[in-house]
Amino acid sequence: MELYKQIKWLILIIPTLTIWIWEFVRHEYLLPYLSMDAGNWLSPLIVFLITLLLLTKLFAILETIQAELQHSKQLQAALQERENLAKELHDGIAQSLFLVSVKLDQVNQNKEQNEQLLSIKKTVLEVNEYVRQSIAHLKYPPEAVTVPGENSISDLINEMHLDSKVKVEYKWPITEIDLTVKEKLGLYEFLREGLRNIRKHAEEANHIRIRLETREAGWRCVITDNGLGFAGNPLLKEGSYGLKFLKEKTFELGWELDLRRESGRTTLSVLKKRQVEQR
Structure with a gap:
């Protein structure tokens, strides 16, 4: 942000400073050799050349900084959305699956039903593992x-x-x-x-x-x-x-x-x- 402010001030100051330096040199040293009309024509030409050489580069840097800031804001917004989604998954699906697993541990049934419950529990644990991995990935931006x-x-x-x-x-x-x-x-x-x-x-x-x-x-x-x-x-x-x-x-x-x-x-x-x- 400090560089951004410096570039803005330079864009404002350089044309004014250029005109001041030119007029000073013109009246102090060039007046005997340069007519008033010629000096008036040269003033905007010099400002144009300085603008072309310096200000266009400053504008390009400024546009790059603005693009980076915009990209950073978009990444921050995307990361916030991912964090919100991760929180919703953790507070909803992940905790519910864990609760189902705990309740399955507390159920006592016959052998056949136990086999079915073990199969269900295995499935719940697998789904819970994939949800936890998804939550972990959502906590980081894709670029990471x-x-x-x-x-x-x-x-x-x-x-x-x-x-x-x-x-x-x-x-x-x-x-x-x-x-x-x-x-x-x-x-x-x-x-x-x-x-x-x-x-x-x-x-x-x-x-x-x-x-x-x-x-x-x-x-x-x-x-x-x-x-x-x-x-x-x-x-x-x-x-x-x-x-x-x-x-x-x-x-x-x-x-x-x-x-x-x-x-x-x-x-x-x-x-x-x-x-x-x-x-």
């Missing part, structure tokens, strides 16, 4: 969310608390692709959900491979493991909220999500095709 690089992707792996016996290999040339903020969030969620599913469902898995493949037609991110695999289609399985959420998210981004079993490994991948410009 970054996709792990080659040196920091291990932080995400450690965050998922995988078994120490599981070996993880990754090839991650993230700098070779351009991602929007929304795409960064989508790719980050894809990595989290892929590793979470391996941790929870991939029995006997001891090797995970993560690859980000760049190509002329776009890029492809692949997560594979050597677990026992799955029965049916997990994307259609009742209660698979994480995968269903991921499928919806990738569909919104225009990505192709694929989950298959091949060569003794489970493969979860997402494909982003480069859009061809229409001529």
